[in-house]
Amino acid sequence: MVFSFDASDPLAVVTAPPPNETSDQKAAREEREAESRRISDQIDEELRLHKADLKKHEQMVKILLLGQSESGKSTTLKNFRMQFAAEKWAQERASWKAVIQLNLVRSVNAILDAVKCPNADDENVLSFSDRHRLLVVRLGPLRGVEEDLKRLLGAAANAVDEFYVRSRDWRSFVQASQDENEKGRPDRTDISEVIARCSEDIKELWEDDIIQSMVKRRGLRLEDSATFFLNASERIAGRDYQPEDGDVLRARLRTLDIQEHDLYIDEDGKMLTWKIYDVGGSRTQRQAWLPYFEQVTAIIFLAPISCFDERLAEDPRVNRLEDSFILWKAICSSKLLKSTTLIIFLNKIDLLDKKIADGVVVRRFLPSYADRPNETMAVVKCTT
Ligand SMILES: Nc1nc2c(ncn2[C@@H]2O[C@H](COP(=O)(O)OP(=O)(O)OP(=O)(O)O)[C@@H](O)[C@H]2O)c(=O)[nH]1
Ligand SMILES: [Mg+2]
Known part of the structure; x- marks a missing residue:
């Protein structure tokens, strides 16, 4: 067989087959x-994947959720997860059952505490x-249920007035409790x-009606989602109860760390990681926010517009709206955040x-509101 190659091409000389090859x-x-x-194709493919991975990381958007306690940070995260991590969200839905039961039972127990010894000067007495x-008396067993649910969820023993769970540990506690042999x-x-x-x-x-008016008179502050769970008590207390998305969104679990x-978000065929x-x-807990300031792309600040007549749970001297505003x-004036969205x-x-419909007068709590109309949109406009 005759081989021909271009002798002026050094690469062709090197790669040419040897003469007289059998x-x-x-x-x-x-x-x-x-x-x-x-092997070369394999290396090319690995390099391509590595580059794509690097690109993926370049397109990572880091978002920090901020705001006072109960402002709705975890609820916002749940909303994002429900939208963009639907499969995982659906898998986890059932594990919220104990948290939702606890939300309902705590509210009932708080009402029982508020009404159990009526004062002689109470007009409802x-x-x-x-x-x-x-x-x-008949609702007495719910005390033990509250304690059991807290233990089931792994809550710290001293979490008396507010239920909290560290990190995502509570799911593993619930899982472990499925082992019926565990004493x-x-x-x-x-x-x-x-x-x-x-x-x-x-x-x-x-x-x-009597209980409702006693609760009101004694100034019991139920959590924001309490009304929702109490209104849905028949469904939630049902023997076959399974949590719905709305229940999970409203379930209150204070964040401690x-x-x-x-979240992986497909934006016109490009995969973005949030x-x-x-x-x-x-x-x-606010000191723990600082280390995150330098690394995040954006901050979403949650500011409840309904909190003008509420006080901080950790410091009842402070009005919630004032705290949120400060x-x-x-955050707006922090130098560390000058290039953060x-x-x-x-x-x-x-x-x-609801507050406006119930007749709460904004001016009573916010004198600077002056004689603006006591209407939802007027409050929104004034707050922004
Ligand atoms: N009605 C109503 N309730 C809301 C809204 N946003 C949040 N909530 C409720 O407010 C309560 C507190 O919300 P969370 O998301 O737990 O608050 P948080 O900011 O994460 O609070 P911490 O973890 O203590 O910092 C929950 O029961 C929510 O269901 C809203 O827009 N409307
Ligand atoms: Mg939270």
Whole structure:
């Protein structure tokens, strides 16, 4: 066989097959060349994937959720996850059942605490009948249920007035409790059974006018989602209850440390990674925010628009709206954040609507509101 190559091309000289090559030698050479090509293609593919990975990281958007406690940071994260991590969200839905039960039971127990010893000067004391007293007794087992649910979720023993769970540990506690042989763990079926047996009494308690007016007079502050869970008590206390998306969104679980979640968002065929940091918002936890300031692309600040008549749980001297305003101002003027995108979400407009409808007068809490109309949109306009 005659080989021809261009002698002026040094590469062709080097790569040309040797003269007088036998057919066996040729087959072996071609096999070697095919293997080299395969390895080369493999390296090219690995490099391509590595570059794509680098690019993916370049397109990572880091978002920090900020705002005072109960401002709605974790709820915003849940909304993002429901939208952009739908599969995982759906898988986790059932694990929220115990948290939702605890939200309902805590609210019922808070109401029982508020009404159990009516003061002689309470105008409702005369209307507080044997029927009410019986209701209080019949709902007694919910005390033990609250403790069991807290243990089930792994809450710290000293979490007396507010329920919290560190990080995402509570899911593993719930998982572990499925092992029925494990001693000392509360049984989830027993818990659900006690709640189911109390279902009618919970409804009666919540819908009773005397109880409602006593709760109001004693200034009991129920959590924002309490009304929702109490209104849905029959469904939640049902023996076959399974959480719905709306229940999970409203389930209150105070954040105590930083939680990190990755979301993968397809933007016109390009994969974007959103790394979202959710932090605890009470005053003692705000120092933990600082290390994140330098690394994030954007901050979403949650500012509840309904909080003008509320006070901080950790410091009842401080008005919530004032705290939120000072916090937002501090963030806007932070040098560390001068190249960070700042976004403000004014949320809880539904609660503002309700307060206005219930006759709460904004000017009483915000003298600077002056004689503007006591209407939702006027408050929104004034706050922005
Ligand atoms: N009605 C109503 N409730 C809301 C809204 N946003 C949040 N909530 C409720 O407010 C409560 C507090 O919300 P979270 O998201 O837990 O607040 P947080 O900012 O994460 O609070 P910390 O973890 O303590 O810092 C929850 O029960 C939510 O369901 C809203 O727009 N409307
Ligand atoms: Mg939170």
